[in-house]
Amino acid sequence: MAEPFYITTPIYYVNARPHLGHAYTTIAADVVRRFHRMSTDQTFFLTGTDEHGDKIVRAAKKENCTPREYVDKISGLFQNLWPELNISNDAFIRTTNPAHMAVVERILQRIYDAGDIYFSEYEGLYCFGCERFYTERELVDGCCPDHQTPPETIKESNYFFKMSRYQQWLIDHIEQHPDFIRPERYKNEVLAFLRDPLGDLCISRPKSRLQWGITLPFDSDYVTYVWFDALLNYVSALGYPDGDLYKTYWPVAQHIVAKDILKPHGIYWPIMLKAAGLPIYQHLNVHGYWNVDQSKMSKSIGNVIEPLEMKNIYGLDAFRFFLMRDMAFGLDSNFSEEALVQRINADLANDLGNLFSRVIAMVHKYFGGVVPEPDPAVEKEMDLGLEHNARAAIDAYAVAMEAFAFHKGLAAVWEFITHMNKYVDVTAPWNLAKNKAARKQLETVMYNLLEGLRIISGLIYPVMPDTAATMQKHLGMSGTDDFFKLEKLCAWRGLTPGVKLRKSISLFPRVDLDKKRQPAEPPVEVAKTAKPIKPEITIDDFAKIDLRVATVVSAQPVPRAKKLLQLEVDLGETRTIVSGIAADYAPEALVGKQVIVVANLKPAKLMGVLSKGMLIAATDAAGVTVATLDKPVTPGTPLS
C-alpha cells in the first residue's frame, strides 16, 4: 500500500470573491487527491480561508459590517462553491477558528522561546488614511495613491523573525531536495532570491492600528502578521501537535499554490517550520495564471470569468477537464470559450464520447447488450495488443500525475483512446458480425473494447469523477466505489461476461459555437456572461450619481500605461478624465465623440494623472466599448 497523501490549497484571502484562479487551484488539489486515492486509502485534502489582517478590516468597513460578519460572509461563498465543483475536501479551515488561533500562539511562543524573535524599532512612511506603510516606490508624486496626501514618517516598534539565521539552511535544503519546489523554474526563482541576504520578517502589528488578528502570546499590545498566522493553518487543521491526523499526514505534506505566493511558501514557511522544530513539508507545487481571452485576469478590468458560469453552460466535468488538460502545470495559460469548446468537441465528444457510444451500441446490436465472453485462443491469434496499450497508458499516466503534470497524464489517456478507436477500425466488428464463423472473434473484440472503456473510466476519475461513474454504470459495474484503484485497472479482464448493459448514451454533446452565435439574440449572450444583478437601490440612491454628456476634446495615451488614455472632455467645463480604454480605442478615434461621464465621482490619480470623473463603458469578451449617445446633445446635459 502506498504511503499516505496530504494535499493543501492555500487558504484564500477573503478580501475578494472566489474566481477562476481559486477554482483552478482547488480543482487541481482535488484531482491529485483523487489520483492518490487510486493507490492509497489514506488521503487528506485541506482548503480554507484566511481571515485576518488590515485588508479585511478595510473591506468590511466598505460594506458597513464588522470584520466578523464580513469574513463569515465571504468564507461562506468559498465553502458553498466547492461542492458545486465536486471538490472533495476533508476539512475547511478558517484562521478565525479558535483552535487555529491557539496553535499560532503556541508556535509563536515556541519560536520566541528559542530566541528567533526579537523586538526592534524602525521608521517608515505611513498613510493614516489607509492605515498602512508605503514604500517610496508605491507613492505617486510623493503622495498616497489612494488619498493623494503625503504619508508621514513615523517610528514603530515591532517583533521580527530572524529568518536570516536560516538562509543557508534553506539553500542547502532546496539543493538537497531537487523537487522540493516544482516545477524547476520556481525552485530557481527561490534560489535566485536567496542569493541576496535575506531580511528578517516583521511578524507583528501594533494593536494601536490593527486589532483584527491573533494577539502575540508574549506581548498583548500586538497582533500577529497575517502570513505568519495563515501559513500555520496547514498544521493547525491537522490538530497539531497531538492529533492523529497530524501524525499521519504532516510527514507527507504537499502544498499547491499559484506563483504569486511563491515567496511566503517557498521561504517564510520552511523557515518557520525549521525554527519551530517541525518537519519540513515534502513538496511545494507551483502553478501559473489563467489569462482570460489573452489579457491578464484582473478584478479591476472586470473580465473575471465566473467559474460557475462555464460549468453551468458546458458541464462540470468538461470544465474540470479543460482546466487540467489545457494548462501545463506551472506555466500560464489562456482561458477562452473557444478553447474550451474546441477541447470539448475534439477530446470529449469526438474521441471519448463517440468511442463509448459506438462500442456500447455495438454490444447491443450484436449481443443484445450482454457482455460477451472473450476467447483466449482467439485473442492470442489476433494479437492486436490493446491490453499492452492500456498498460502503457496507465504507466505513463501515473508517472505524469504523480508529478502534477496533469496535461501529460490526460494526453496519455487520450493516446489510449486513439488506440481504441483504431482498434475498432482495424477489427471492423460490423464485418465480423456478418460472418457467423467469426463469432468468437467478434466476442473477443467487443470484450476488449469494453475492457478498454473500463480502464478509461478509472483513469479519468480524478478529473471527471461524474463521467467516470456514469461510464461504470453503463459498463454494468455499478455498486463498486473503488473501480478506480490502480491495481484494478492494471488487471485486464475485470468485466464480468454475461452482464446486461444499459442503452448507449452520449457522454458529451457536441457544441456548435457558430450555431449558438448565429441566432444570437443578444440577451442570450449577455445573460450567459452577465454578473449577478447588484442589490436593489432607490431612485434617491440613483440620483446621487451625476451622469453628464461630454464631448471629447482631445485624447492622448498616458505614458507607460498600456490601457489608459488621458481625455480632455467638455461637459460645460473642461475636465481631464483618465480611462482604461487604450486597448480598444485609438486616441484620435475618440475626438469629437459624445460620451457619458460620471461627473461627481471622487477624483483619483491614475499613473500620476488626476482623473476627475469616469467614462461609462461596457466590457465584455470582445473588449471595451464606450457608451455614446444616439444623436448630438449639448455638452453638460445631465442624464436621468
Add this chain to the structure above:
RNA sequence: GGCGAUGUAGCUCAGUUGGUCAGAGCAUGCGGCUCAUAUCCGCAGCGUCCGGGGUUCAAAUCCCUGCAUCGCCA
C-alpha cells in the same frame, strides 16, 4: 536599473546530454469506413525553430548581441 524566463507550423505547445530534431494535437485539404454524437481511421501541405554574429565536421539545441513578451527584485 539588476536578475531570470520565454520567443518552434494558422492556433496551443513537445523537443532530454548539439548529430533522421524539424515534431504532436487542434484547425485546413484529400481519401477510406459506416458500428457511432456528420463521429472514426489514413494521407497531405504549411515552418528563415524571433533577428544578427560566433564556436563546431555538425546547432532549434552552446556562446555573444539585438528585439519582443512576461516574471522576480530594487
